[in-house]
Amino acid sequence: MPGTRNALPDQPDDAALAAARELTAQLSVLRGTVRRDRRVTSLPLLVLGGTAAAVMVPAIVQPTSMWTDGRFGAALQSMAIVAAFAAIWLAERHRAVTAGVGTGRGFGLATVAGLVLLVVPGGLVMSLIAGPFLTFALGLLIAGRKQRNAFITWFAVAVGLAGIVNDRHWISNRLPGPHPWAEPAISLALALLTVAAGLLWWRQENRAA
Amino acid sequence: MTEDHPAMTFDEVVHQRARLAILSVLAEAGQADFPYLRKLLGMTDGNLGRHLETLAAAGLIVISKGYHGNRPRTWAELTIAGQRALDAELANMRALIARLEQG
Numbered sequence: 001m002p003g004t005r006n007a008l009p010d011q012p013d014d015a016a017l018a019a020a021r022e023l024t025a026q027l028s029v030l031r032g033t034v035r036r037d038r039r040v041t042s043l044p045l046l047v048l049g050g051t052a053a054a055v056m057v058p059a060i061v062q063p064t065s066m067w068t069d070g071r072f073g074a075a076l077q078s079m080a081i082v083a084a085f086a087a088i089w090l091a092e093r094h095r096a097v098t099a100g101v102g103t104g105r106g107f108g109l110a111t112v113a114g115l116v117l118l119v120v121p122g123g124l125v126m127s128l129i130a131g132p133f134l135t136f137a138l139g140l141l142i143a144g145r146k147q148r149n150a151f152i153t154w155f156a157v158a159v160g161l162a163g164i165v166n167d168r169h170w171i172s173n174r175l176p177g178p179h180p181w182a183e184p185a186i187s188l189a190l191a192l193l194t195v196a197a198g199l200l201w202w203r204q205e206n207r208a209a
Numbered sequence: 210m211t212e213d214h215p216a217m218t219f220d221e222v223v224h225q226r227a228r229l230a231i232l233s234v235l236a237e238a239g240q241a242d243f244p245y246l247r248k249l250l251g252m253t254d255g256n257l258g259r260h261l262e263t264l265a266a267a268g269l270i271v272i273s274k275g276y277h278g279n280r281p282r283t284w285a286e287l288t289i290a291g292q293r294a295l296d297a298e299l300a301n302m303r304a305l306i307a308r309l310e311q312g
Contacts, residue, residue: 017309034237100242
């Protein structure tokens with residue numbers, strides 16, 4: 001953004017309108033460039049979605065194994081999602097040091113919130129009842145709010161609620177016939193939806209810059 | 210009583226092309242260091258430094274200095290007042306554009 005002149009000096013309306021439009025367009029490009037440099041929306045969605053998908057696949061392949069079924073399986077999946085938040089936090093911290101842009105604060109808080117859910121007895125009971133999507137939604141919601149990222153915030157609410165409802169079998173119980181794979185399959189679909197959203201945002205961030 | 214023209218409500222400190230750009234970048238970045246801002250905005254060291262000082266003096270950003278290894282680094286971060294000022298400025302800009310478009 002070269003030049004240090006006033007953004008809208010005294011000028012006729014047509015010139016003022018053109019100057020205002022040009023300035024807002026330039027600011028929009030700048031913000032887009034920062035978003036691309038930080039991979040602000042795509043990185044969290046890809047890492048979280050990829051991690052969630054990786055831990056959901058064994059639950060479909062072996063739905064009755066102790067590692068994937070029931071509350072023990074849910075606790076392991078929640079731990080993997082907390083690890084994903086920590087990985088995003090470290091990636092953002094690394095980018096802040098090497099590229100000089102961004103902070104990992106939102107995802108640092110998300111990691112702490114996820115750990116609290118797993119360590120504090122009340123939180124652990126809640127996450128065992130609601131399943132791994134509680135950790136997913138809470139962490140993503142905190143990060144989205146902290147970073148003023150509307151898409152991440154609403155995505156956390158929508159996918160988190162769908163995941164929690166599914167974990168309580170409110171969706172799979174409405175399907176005709178017994179399908180032990182239905183609940184993990186829906187969870188996997190939500191994880192893949194997150195990855196798909198991440199890929200779309202990756203393209204969007206490239207275009208906006 | 211007549212309504213103020215949107216151009217009359219611009220903040221003198223914020224409503225300057227380079228400072229508006231700095232605030233916009235910081236709003237998106239959370240915080241950014243001096244070389245990142247200089248490269249992205251295409252400004253000289255002296256020019257960027259003066260604008261950062263002006264914004265810091267107005268309480269719109271916080272400047273912090275530190276080291277990474279042996280290398281000194283200067284970081285700029287938007288304050289809550291800075292975020293509010295930027296939001297107000299952009300709202301004024303949109304109001305001005307809407308008003309001019311209506312003729």
